[in-house]
Amino acid sequence: MTSRMLGIGFLSPAIISVCIFFLLPVLLTVVFAFTNMSTSTGIMGGDYRINTEQLRSLPDLDVSEATVERLETAGFQITEAGLTALADQFSKDTAEELREDYLGETFESRRDLERVLKDLDEPIRRTRDRKEAADLFAVTLIGERFGTEEEFRAALGTTGIDAVDHDVLTEFAYTGWTWTTDNFSLLMELPSTLRYAANTAFYVVATLTFNILFGLFLAISTFYLPGRLANTFRAIWFLPRILPPVLYVLMWNWFTWDNGFIATVMGWFGVPAKNWMMHTSTHAWTAIVLINGFVGASLGMILFSSAIKAIPTSMLYASEVDGANRWQQVRYIILPQMRWPILFMTSYQTLSLLTSFEYILLATDGGPGRSTEVWALAAFHTALNNYGGNLQYGFGAAYALVLVFIGIALSVAYLRFFNFKELLSKPRIEQ
Missing domain, CATH: 1.10.3720.10 (MetI-like)
Known part of the structure; x- marks a missing residue:
């Protein structure tokens, strides 16, 4: 038993080296090959966001026209965050009046909110300033970054998007990597x-x-x-x-x-x-x-x-x-x-x-x-x-994985075709 353990001890550096420099890279290649990992997704997971360019792809998904329109024409809501920004950039009196009369109220269009800003006792008089002030209260997912799926789904509900489309939008908005077999389908195509x-x-x-x-x-x-x-x-x-x-x-x-x-x-x-x-x-x-x-x-x-x-x-x-x-x-x-x-x-x-x-x-x-x-x-x-x-880490790993399987197949073929067992056997005089 002692001699066996001693032998394992002497072999342990070689075993560790084989695991680190051969088995681990092969295992990681197999794992990466079944993902869509890339520079854009990263390797540590991602967040949830939809930008303006992605809006063009939404009609191709199973998303209702009302949802697409809701994302494109975001509403406006009087919130404390927007009022604080309004007070800093324009007028504290205007922000206070808006807080007393309209806090929590929503507006479907920018024009409705601009009309309110114009009719206040402390109005914002210039048209350009009213447009900038209205943008402070915009409620939209476009360009926003959400760290977790729960935060993104909550934002979908706040925006008033139909719950039927939440699953599709959540999958569409995720920027991290996912498990997939598309790499091998793409190789074939x-x-x-x-x-x-x-x-x-x-x-x-x-x-x-x-x-x-x-x-x-x-x-x-x-x-x-x-x-x-x-x-x-x-x-x-x-x-x-x-x-x-x-x-x-x-x-x-x-x-x-x-x-x-x-x-x-x-x-x-x-x-x-x-x-x-x-x-x-x-x-x-x-x-x-x-x-x-x-x-x-x-x-x-x-x-x-x-x-x-x-x-x-x-x-x-x-x-x-x-x-x-x-x-x-x-x-x-x-x-x-x-x-x-x-x-x-x-x-x-x-x-x-x-x-x-x-x-x-x-x-x-x-x-x-x-x-x-x-x-x-x-x-x-x-x-x-x-x-x-x-x-494209995942797609590149798929390329490499094909070589791994070809190498294994060729190794087995060479062992059988060239009869290496005969080479390693004892000479006949010693048998």
């Missing part, structure tokens, strides 16, 4: 959804193919070089992996932009200067595949090189005695024994590319014209950096 999915599929397949093939080429070619020279080449090709992404993409920008290396060299031959990365979508995709490809290929090179070195040298010596050349060694000895490393790199790189977007963000930001916008980048733009200014 938007034309951009299919484009982002196609972009992601192309990005993953093209970059993965480059990663595996070029990584294998580097590993095999450096295997046959002298040791010191091979290590030098591996170190050079590993640079894209260890360079900070910003610096690495900045180097590509210097290489491809209209004032960069390619444009300068091509200018010597009379070719007009242009941005070779962003000139067309084909240029952009070529740059993206190469940028991400060299990063992935460097990791593949290290893994494949280690796997090749694990092959018994006696097999290679025996093949040379039998007259095998380099290509025959690669085809019949090296590649057959690279099955598991290739399968691992395929599965790892697929899942990594499916959710990665930082190099695309830094290089093209999804351009030109959203032609290189992949699914993960669309989730980032929607939730954290969109062009409209209203960050």
Whole structure:
């Protein structure tokens, strides 16, 4: 029992890290995906208010015309708050007279109240002043902010709005987030959804193919070089992996932009200067595949090189005695024994590319014209950096949640298709 508790104690930092950095973000993504959270709603709840612009949408709801008219043409009521403001801005005697004769009385129109203000013993003589004084007693919900649902419903009753419309108006006026499944319905309806999915599929397949093939080429070619020279080449090709992404993409920008290396060299031959990365979508995709490809290929090179070195040298010596050349060694000895490393790199790189977007963000930001916008980048733009200014946390989380389910499905498919259970089983000699 003591040893078990000790083992749990040693594992607790790892368990806590997994919960905080993996399980909690996934759980929050699931929660946010079923809400309409955005910059306008906030994440801590909201209040209740109806502004002038929202009035235009009321006829589309199941609200009576009388309610809409009541909101648009608010009444007027003589209240202590209005009298205090009247005394401060105009005349205390006028306010006192109005209090004695009309406190609590309501008027349906501004004109009726202005007539009263004109006929007082201490009247407000100027027409403009009477209009401003009348506004001090306006009873309206428009532009007012109510912190709770109870306060808003009470204001609806005070304004004289039909109780039948209270529920609809309360839901309409709420500015906070609510639970909803509309995010997924919107994903199915938007034309951009299919484009982002196609972009992601192309990005993953093209970059993965480059990663595996070029990584294998580097590993095999450096295997046959002298040791010191091979290590030098591996170190050079590993640079894209260890360079900070910003610096690495900045180097590509210097290489491809209209004032960069390619444009300068091509200018010597009379070719007009242009941005070779962003000139067309084909240029952009070529740059993206190469940028991400060299990063992935460097990791593949290290893994494949280690796997090749694990092959018994006696097999290679025996093949040379039998007259095998380099290509025959690669085809019949090296590649057959690279099955598991290739399968691992395929599965790892697929899942990594499916959710990665930082190099695309830094290089093209999804351009030109959203032609290189992949699914993960669309989730980032929607939730954290969109062009409209209203960050849609819930909708962006819905994008991300789709990737979570795709990643889980691909993981299960890889485990079954590549038979990783066989890889983890004991050698037959030990069974």
